[in-house]
Every structure is written in C-alpha cells, then in structure tokens.
Amino acid sequence: MTTNKSDSDLPPEEVPEKICIDAEEDRFARFKLIAWWDQEKLRRSRVLVIGAGALGNELLKNLALLGVGQVFVADMDHIELTNLCRSVLFRPGDEGQPKAMTAINAAKKIYPDQNSESFMGNITTSLGLGVFRWADVVLGGLDNREARLFTNRACLKVGTPWVDGAIEALQGVVRAFAPGDDPCYECTLGENDWKILEARRACSLLTRDEMEAGRVPTTPTTSSVVAGLQCQEALKILHDLEGVLYSQAYVFDGLFHQSYTVNYSRNPECQSHEALDMIFETGLASSDTSLGELLELSKQAFEQLDVGIENNPENVYSLEFGRDIIESLHCANCEESQESFVVLGALTIETARCPKCDGERSPSLINHVTEDSPILEKSPAELGMPPWDILVARYGELSIGLELDGDKELVLGRIPANDDSEVL
Numbered sequence: 510m511t512t513n514k515s516d517s518d519l520p521p522e523e524v525p526e527k528i529c530i531d532a533e534e535d536r537f538a539r540f541k542l543i544a545w546w547d548q549e550k551l552r553r554s555r556v557l558v559i560g561a562g563a564l565g566n567e568l569l570k571n572l573a574l575l576g577v578g579q580v581f582v583a584d585m586d587h588i589e590l591t592n593l594c595r596s597v598l599f600r601p602g603d604e605g606q607p608k609a610m611t612a613i614n615a616a617k618k619i620y621p622d623q624n625s626e627s628f629m630g631n632i633t634t635s636l637g638l639g640v641f642r643w644a645d646v647v648l649g650g651l652d653n654r655e656a657r658l659f660t661n662r663a664c665l666k667v668g669t670p671w672v673d674g675a676i677e678a679l680q681g682v683v684r685a686f687a688p689g690d691d692p693c694y695e696c697t698l699g700e701n702d703w704k705i706l707e708a709r710r711a712c713s714l715l716t717r718d719e720m721e722a723g724r725v726p727t728t729p730t731t732s733s734v735v736a737g738l739q740c741q742e743a744l745k746i747l748h749d750l751e752g753v754l755y756s757q758a759y760v761f762d763g764l765f766h767q768s769y770t771v772n773y774s775r776n777p778e779c780q781s782h783e784a785l786d787m788i789f790e791t792g793l794a795s796s797d798t799s800l801g802e803l804l805e806l807s808k809q810a811f812e813q814l815d816v817g818i819e820n821n822p823e824n825v826y827s828l829e830f831g832r833d834i835i836e837s838l839h840c841a842n843c844e845e846s847q848e849s850f851v852v853l854g855a856l857t858i859e860t861a862r863c864p865k866c867d868g869e870r871s872p873s874l875i876n877h878v879t880e881d882s883p884i885l886e887k888s889p890a891e892l893g894m895p896p897w898d899i900l901v902a903r904y905g906e907l908s909i910g911l912e913l914d915g916d917k918e919l920v921l922g923r924i925p926a927n928d929d930s931e932v933l
Contacts (some may be wrong), residue, residue, distance in 0.1 A: 513843070525928065540576075545748055550748065551747065554578060554645050555578075555579040555643055555645050556581070556644060556645065557580075557583070557640055558583070558648045559632055559648070559649050560584055560652070560656075561584035562586070562596065562652065562733050563592075563732040564736050566595075566596040566599065566675075567733050567735075567737065568736045569613065570871050571737060572599060573616040573617070573619035573620035575744070576709070576926045577626060578594075578623060579677045579780055579924050580625045581625070581627075581631070581643075581644070581921070582609045582633050583628040584612075584629065585629060585631050585632075587606060588606050595652060595729045596729075598611065598616060598785075600809045607627065607629045610627040614625050614733050626920075626924045631854065631855070633655060633659040634855040634893075636915065637897035638663050638666065638667055638897075638898055638910075639897035641912055642667035642668075642912065643921075645669070646671065647670070648671070648672060648739055648740070648743060649676070650736070651673070655706060657694055660673075660694075661694035663687055663690060663765065664686065665693060665784060666782050666783060666784060666831075666901075668900065670753075672684070672685045672742045673683070674738075676724050676732050676735050677731075679730075679731055679760040679762075679763030680730060681735035681758065682735070682760050683735055683754060684756070684758040684759070685753050685754040686755065690775065693778070693779065693782065695779045695783050697758075701868055727898060731763055741772050742754055754770070757773065775904070785901065785910040787909045788909065791803075791913060792914060793898065793913055793914075794915030795896050795915075796835050796888050796889075796890035796895060797888070798889075799885060799888055800887055801886060802827060803900060803911055804826060804878065810902065810909055810911070826903070827878065827879045828901070828902050829876060830899065831898070833874045834853065834892050836848070837876065837886075838861055838872055838873045839870055841871070843863055843865050845863075845865070849872075851893040852894065854892065857874075896916030897913060897914060897920045898916075
C-alpha cells in the first residue's frame with residue numbers, strides 16, 4: 510500500500526513552489542494569477558448571447574463565473590420539460606417561463622454584480638442592430654441557419670466579432686468570425702445549407718409555423734464542452750490576444766474523442782461583407798421620427814463627411830431598412846390588397862390568410878425609401894421595425910448607418926445605458 514507524501518516529507522529540491530495569495534483576496538483572485546488577465550476589463554465588457562437553451566445556459570453560467578459585467582441575452586422560446594436535462598440554469602418549477610429571463614435571473618445568483626437583461630422574440634424580426642453594435646462580442650447558441658445568417662450580417666455591418674457554437678448528440682463545432690474581409694459564416698454555406706434556408710420559407714415568402722421550432726438532439730456534456738470553448742474564444746477576443754479561431758472551425762467528436770480544425774476561405778460571391786463607412790448616433794427613437802426626417806438627416810451627415818461627394822445626377826439618397834418589410838397583402842381570389850406594414854418573417858401563412866375567402870395572400874415587399882417614396886411620413890416603428898435599430902443611408906457608393914439610439918435605455922432595461930464600459 511502506498512501513501513501520499515506531504516511536502517515536508519520530500520527532499521528540498523522536489524518541494525513544489527507555492528504561490529502566495531493575499532489573505533484578503535477577492536473572488537477573482539485566482540484568475541488574476543494569469544499574467545495577461547484583466548478582471549476590470551471583463552467587468553466593463555459587454556456580451557450579447559443569442560439563444561438561452563442548452564448552449565446558452567452554459568454560456569451564461571460561464572460568463573457569470575468569469576465576472577463579465579454586462580450581458581444581454583435573446584431567445585424566443587419558453588422552457589419545456591425536455592430542457593431540464595440539458596440546461597443547468599433551469600429548474601422543474603420554471604416550465605412555461607421565458608428561457609432568456611429565467612436564465613439571466615439564475616446566472617445573477619452566481620454573480621450578483623452582473624448587469625443583465627433579457628429579450629424574448631425572434632432576433633431576425635424584432636431585435637435592433639444597436640444591441641449588436643453595443644456588444645464587444647456576440648456569442649451564438651443558435652439552432653438554425655436563418656438566425657446565424659442574420660447574426661453574421663448584423664455583426665459584419667456594425668463591426669462586432671462573434672463566436673458561433675453548434676451541437677448535435679456527442680459532436681460540436683466552435684468557430685469565430687471577425688468583422689472585415691475575412692471569411693464569414695455565409696462564406697461557409699454550401700448548396701445544401703441554402704436549400705435548408707429556403708425550406709424555412711414558403712413560396713409566398715411567409716414563415717411556416719411548423720418551421721419555427723427546431724429539434725436538435727443534444728447532451729449536457731457536449732453543450733458544456735462547446736460553450737466552454739466559445740467563452741474561451743470570447744476571453745481571447747476581450748483581452749485582444751492572438752490565437753482566436755477566426756476563419757476556422759474547431760470540430761469536437763465526443764464519440765471517439767477526436768478533434769481537429771478546419772480553415773475557411775472567402776467566398777467572392779458572399780453577400781454579407783458590407784461594413785458601414787460610419788455610424789451616426791441620432792439620439793432619436795424609432796417611434797418619434799419619420800423616414801423623411803431620417804432621410805434629410807442622412808443628407809446632412811453625408812455633407813459632413815470629407816469624402817468629396819460628387820453631384821452626380823445618377824446618385825440618389827436612399828434609406829435602407831436592413832430587413833424586408835411587407836407593405837401589403839394581395840388576395841388573387843378576391844382581387845383585393847390590404848396595407849399591412851410588418852417585418853417579413855413576423856407574419857405567418859396562417860395569420861396572413863384572406864379574411865374573406867380564407868385564401869393565401871401574397872406579400873408586396875419594400876426594403877428602402879427614396880425622396881419620392883409615398884411613405885416618408887411614417888416612422889420606422891410604424892413599419893414594424895424594432896427599437897434601437899440601425900438604418901443604412903446611401904448616396905452613390907457611400908453608406909452610413911443611422912442608429913436610433915433613443916430606444917437604447919428601453920432595450921437595455923436593467924443594464925445601465927451610460928456606464929463606464931468601453932467598446933474594445
């Protein structure tokens with residue numbers, strides 16, 4: 510039988526070096542032993558987590574343990590019985606409650622000093638791009654390509670890095686995408702991916718109810734591994750370290766305990782690579798200004814830019830929404846059209862049926878306005894656009910963003926809108 514030797518039993522040359530820690534150490538003292546660690550930077554950091562399911566739970570748990578100071582989480586679902594075996598922050602009594610709200614409340618018990626807020630809704634239709642710009646990094650715990658594609662385009666537009674995670678059974682993938690010209694999420698999509706994306710829409714472009722909820726087989730062990738790696742990438746991004754998985758995927762195979770990395774290449778036909786030249790904070794809310802006023806504001810902004818704007822008759826001022834808006838619904842049977850301003854994706858086939866004949870109506874879409882548009886008196890909110898969004902103004906080859914940050918405090922809720930955080 511063998512027994513463990515104490516340090517006093519070992520020869521002097523074999524006694525391990527001990528690190529002395531201040532007796533009055535705080536809860537993060539062990540982190541601070543890491544040479545490059547900056548706990549104050551983490552306290553000031555702002556993280557957007559999209560998805561509060563199995564991956565999202567682990568992401569939020571890790572962010573709380575790490576002492577990340579500001580966390581905003583978005584999810585569109587309620588807690589079901591099947592979530593309880595895969596989600597560390599949920600309890601049996603939480604069934605029926607919003608995932609995002611329940612998750613941040615549980616995470617706050619881990620780290621009471623964290624400022625956090627939840628959002629319940631579909632990010633593709635209801636979450637403004639201002640939140641993406643506010644964040645220092647975005648972490649994706651998503652289960653469908655449509656939401657990933659929207660997240661990718663939003664992050665590229667406002668210049669925010671994001672880390673995607675995906676899990677299925679005992680397998681998982683982690684990959685990071687940087688703003689700029691590096692390969693992005695859309696660059697990784699193949700022909701089959703686009704077919705799946707198209708399947709989420711009917712021929713009328715309206716959302717199918719049965720496609721809303723994904724069902725992916727997962728385990729808590731795999732989600733723990735993948736979310737842990739995602740948060741590790743976020744730590745490197747927040748500390749401006751090298752070695753981030755930009756333009757790469759880390760593939761984890763839990764069945765045979767194999768892992769490897771994949772390098773991505775830029776797709777020259779990718780439609781996501783469009784960063785705004787500049788973003789102006791307007792101080793306006795989406796409901797208290799009109800499209801015409803914003804268009805006029807964009808003219809003034811372009812004039813302030815020292816870029817040598819040419820008076821080219823072919824150039825027109827336009828204001829893009831960044832989302833397709835349903836302007837009207839037309840019933841071929843009744844030969845009638847009804848004005849119906851709503852973001853595409855927020856209206857399903859079932860709810861868009863004709864009230865007279867119950868037939869399927871087709872939508873007429875708009876995605877921008879110009880100086881001669883008939884709806885300039887309407888506000889972004891009246892068109893169904895979300896609060897704290899960013900509209901894109903164009904003139905010729907120039908593009909700038911107009912941030913409706915008058916809604917900022919409304920969206921951030923319990924997170925201080927004017928804190929001492931810094932965009933890293």
